Amino acid sequence: MITVNNLDVQFGKRILFQDVNMKFTPGNCYGIIGANGAGKSTFLRVISKQLDPTRGSVSLGPGERLSVLSQDHFAFDEYTxxxxxxxxxxxxxxxxxxxxxxxxxxxxxxxxxxxxxxxxxxxx
Structure with a gap:
């Protein structure tokens, strides 16, 4: 389970999102949708701890881990x-x-x- 508590991300004066609270519970499949520039990739980078939020926290359940695959479509061309x-x-x-x-x-x-x-x- 991934829990997001009071998450804010701000770049300078631009607030991308604030006060985000959610739980991703086991057994469910989630999709994150939105317009270009809405913050989908940034949100995923915060969840995966690649980017620190301005405020708030992200936690995983005990013994859980998160794997991430880069969005660079060509980075893995040489691999199966x-x-x-x-x-x-x-x-x-x-x-x-x-x-x-x-x-x-x-x-x-x-x-x-x-x-x-x-x-x-x-x-x-």
Missing amino acids: VMDTVLMGHTTLWEVMSEKNALYEKPDFSDADGIRVSELEEKFA
Whole structure:
């Protein structure tokens, strides 16, 4: 669950939004719509902690995390769709990358095998 409390975002004298309160509850699918320049991307950057609000707070439920995919449509052209999605979960991506690098080693050792088994467990 994501909870937004008394959120304000202001750039100079321009107030983008203020006193925003909402809860994104588990099991629901949400869409954020509005005109260009209305603050949709800014709101998502605040929720994902990429931008600090002028006032208010955003909190996640215990043990929850938020993954974000950049809006740059060309940033991931060299990656598969699966890799692009996994990059949104930084820890999982790092585990998978290390695991794959070990599997590709031509001189795979017993120590590598032990490390791969640890990484496979984390990945699962």
